[in-house]
Amino acid sequence: MAMRAAVLGAFGSAPSVEDVELMTPGPHDVVVRPGAVEVCVTDSYALRPGPLAHPPAILGHSAAGVVEEVGAAVTTVVPGDRVVVAGTPECGECFWCDRGEPHQCREIFEGAVRHVARRADGTPISAAGGVGTYAERLLLREYGVVRVPTSLADEHLCLLSCGATSAMGAVFGIARVGLGDTVAVFGAGRIGGWIVQCARLAGAVRIVAVEPMAERRERAAGLGATHVLDPADGDVVERIRDLTGG
Template identity: 40%
Template sequence: MTDGFRVEVNALVLRSTEKPMEVERIRLRDVGPGDVRVRIEATGVCHSDLSLARGVLAQQLPAVLGHEACGTVVEAGSDVENLREGDRVILLWITPCGHCASCARDEPHLCVNGSARGAEPYALDSSGEPVYPGLTVGSFAEQTVVPAAAAVKVPDDISTADAALLGCAVTTGVGAVTKTAAVTAGSSVVVLGLGGVGLAAVQGARLAGATTVIGVDRNPDKAELAAQLGAHHFVPADDNTRKAVRALTGKEGADFAFDCVGSARTIREAWGMTRRGGTACVVGIGGKEDQVAFSALELFHFARTLVGCVAGSLDANRDLPRYFDHIREGRLDLAAMVTGSGKLSDVDAALEEMAAGRGIRTLVVPESAQ
């Protein structure tokens, strides 16, 4: 069957969480009146892709992962007015519907319909089997099709590489600090996990005017980059981490702690590194079977705030212009976060590096964009 699925492209397809992904030919669904078809120019390899590929997060298969991307519109639907062929765009993995209760409360990042299209086939494989877009975007491919509302135009003076990282890592990490937790100037901040999101959180703490920023990671090789991006201290992730963080924060603990890993263990660690009355923010995405326990007494006694963070509380149309300004004026250094590059067939190797705690962000350029 090819009716309604006419454009054929190369894509990296996940068929099993036990096997590597392979590049295959798929047919994208035709562009509807409100859709755009986008040629992927650069896409980041994110920890969420690792969680999907390993089965930590549920994903209907077969699927094309990838959600942090910048590309160029090659076709726009008849009802699309704000985008046209040739426009560079950032792709959004949460697309607010505009009419649910969360959207009505001005919380578009919590839209109940924002990720629904991830469960809808967006392509067919060579045998006619439906293929699903990982986290709604499916950017580990030469092209993808998304609603026009999921594409935000990029100004000419913002590089494609920087724009791609704004699709997830940077807006999540910076937004966790500046919007979700609302870090105040003069505060102390500890960030657990110095991957792409964690280093973005470090930069967000600097932007917020935090005077003590502590980076924590199992890989000491990340200390130098963390310092370059705004961390005043680096603490290895080991049995002495909590004690070291308390020593750097007047023995109280940090005003704000950000867990950019998302496991039960690191959530408890972030909680324990937070002072009484402080805020611990969970940014990383963990598995639903990974349970975190708190005693009733400690919740009362420490009077801490524990808050979850989805996509850095991003309102794309309102917030992205501010990120563009941060890049223009040198307040955000995104190029330093890119530690690798490759093509579609290199994604699995990038995921292995990420799982081992090495590297920050690999930017993949599909062959058709090279």
């Protein structure tokens, strides 16, 4: 399938939009037509040497769209399903995936290369982070998409691909916030705003947002922060202790 994609040809060079050929999906692969793609700071990490990208590579790791084609062994989605693309790879075969911990998948930390397309001269093109969403079509494993029956627009839905779920992981998976807890959120930008909302969902009764920018403090309060602090006004730790009875 011919398509266009943003390809990083080499480290140190700017990505360029190229005409490429999407590879044929394997038994457990799906082809997704993205409706919206999230741009994240993580994508910039792929521009320099490391495990995220192996040039030539299609950049991007977050998206929402519609399934167009499925491999013969796919059982989780069918053409026409709206899906959110997982922001990290899940091979479905390694020790971590087998035990239900795909966030530790070997492809993330061992820098595995997954080819999804070819250049006109036949050179294989990999997917940054095993995902590669800056393209007109995405070749993904079925484990890497989640069917979401919803009326949300793709430009909102794609935020679940990375940022919003990062906040959920921080609140529910790492901090394990529960009913009656007190939470301090340092930085109330995009991720911090989602953390505030997730802390509300988890049942926190006191949510302190620490943020130097006035407009972000105001937004955090609107999202559910019970207290907002400007670090320029004094020792933040002491002020949090005052708010929480020590």
